Amino acid sequence: MAKKPLVPIFIIMTAPFLTGAVVLMSVLYGSEDLTIEVVRNTLFHYNSGNVNHAIIMTSRLPRVLAALIVGAFLAISGTLMQGMTRNYLASPSIMGVSDGSAFVITLCMVIVPNLSALQMIGFSMTGSALGAGLVFGFGSLLRNGLSPVRLAIIGTVIGTFLNSISAAIASYFQVSQNISFWYNARLHQIDLDTLRLAIPAGILGLLFALSISKSITILSLGDEVSTNLGQRTRLVKTMAMLAVVLLTGTSIALVGKIGFVGLIIPHISRYLVGIDYKWTIPCAGIIGGVFLALCDLISRFINYPFETPIGVVTSLIGVPFFLYLIRTKGGKQFV
Template identity: 40%
Template sequence: MFLFLIASMMVSLVIGAVSIPLQTFIDAWLNFDKSNQLHQVLMNVRLPRILGAAIVGTSLAISGALMQGITQNPLADSGLLGINAGAGLGLAVMFAFFPDTSYRFILVACFMGAAISVGVIYLITSSNKQVMTSLRLTLAGAGISALFIAASQAIALQFNLSQDITFWSIGGISAISWSQLRLITPFFLLALLLAIINSPAITILRFGDDTAISLGKKPQRTRIVASIIVLVLSGLSVAVVGSISFVGLIVPHVLRYFVGENYRYLIPLSGLGGALLVVWADLIARSVNPPFETPFGIITALIGIPFFLYLSRKGGLRL
């Protein structure tokens, strides 16, 4: 799968509104020429865009796998549960009140918005020592998502930000730069490492809290750590491309047919699968009607909505 991802990224590099020979990319990589327009397009536009797409796809797919693991809910996804909407609200607040702020603070605002969403969902779905159920989590996430999206739209209308918020809400990756990648990559790598380290504990959760405790694990701590990883990955994804749903829903389910419920394999493979999905969605989005672009959030939604309905009919909302 890793080799297929590399091949897909190479295809995405040379195909677009203007097709560029692979040899040109090799020349640009080995002997970059600032005066060569094709070299500029490859190294400063397409390459960071493709790397950003891979990071976002990996982040969203791992977030979905983690959410499904800690809640035992096959419909869990950072987009469906309102975490992306919370990060989007943080983004809207920054656009409205701090329009000239740096990307660093936009990223922090997205993290804070995602954290607020996670905290509110936990408060709603947990009472006393009762652990959240799948149905309560899904309903709470839907309500929080609707509330935060409405708040973002209200801010957009009040401050005349409709065009900016719309771009982010439907997803767009065309403007990503090397400076943004340098900022988000450390957060991404740290969250990815923590997800892999905690994957055995996530696997044990499917057997119940009592079993996990008997094996020396701490279920609640596992859920808290996983939730922090999810809010970091979701926050950086929204900061890069806006609110994209369904990637975290689709990819882990497909890969479960091959690796089952062992999260030591499911998490890294979900990362690769999510990167593949978003890289190809981005390629399709900019190839449908060149030189204009279709936001790739629409592409993932067209794939994800039928998949969501299929899971619902198969009994996805389990108590």
């Protein structure tokens, strides 16, 4: 049931304050805590010779920006996938999109190393399309294969297979250390060139997502209803998957694989906003960005002063949530 736009408007209006707060906390706190005065001097009187200034500008600020961007991209991708397939369990990490991207990047590290940031993003997007194509392709071949639980199982099997092949290739060609970045989501190793390219690529994906938001709302009611209303369902699904490939491929190229963001956040967004995707998509992006930035902040203190991979934090939240969805809604589609 769609809700009045009061809640989404509130979320959008408070987004700058939420984002500013999480950015400030991420810049201040880490293995070495900094002060507000140091941050102010860095922003207005930057000195490249000052170690604290360099930490802020080359590490902590790019890191939190990447977390905000990737969280938003993955959340919007999951929202599109769940709305398009009417599947409560759909997300980039479960439906093979992330695994396909990491698999192709592994091949590239062996066959064509020293890729530019632009080439890395392009190959990552190609891998995202490959992973999604395999999962939905196999799902369409099996009886009732596109049902929520079966599609999740197929996605898990395909993802595990791709991960195993990637691990074998990385081990045989002795590039495991280079590949580990894309499987452990090391936000502190952000490549600034990739970050700069991720923004326009992501904006293009966001424009695709927003342009079909009304169509996704109708599609989430079912293919039959959508067709009766004169909607070209195949075209809408193609555009939605293109947006997912752009957003997820860019995210993987930027920080590596991060699970469960695209599963959890769409549910939170729909609960707060309703199923009008004109509001659900942007709100999911805001909540997803803040969520991942907070997870990154938490990961710094679980084993202080050492850092815990952010994937551990998202899994601690995501696995119970995933099991809850399987128990309560796993065999159902949207109603």
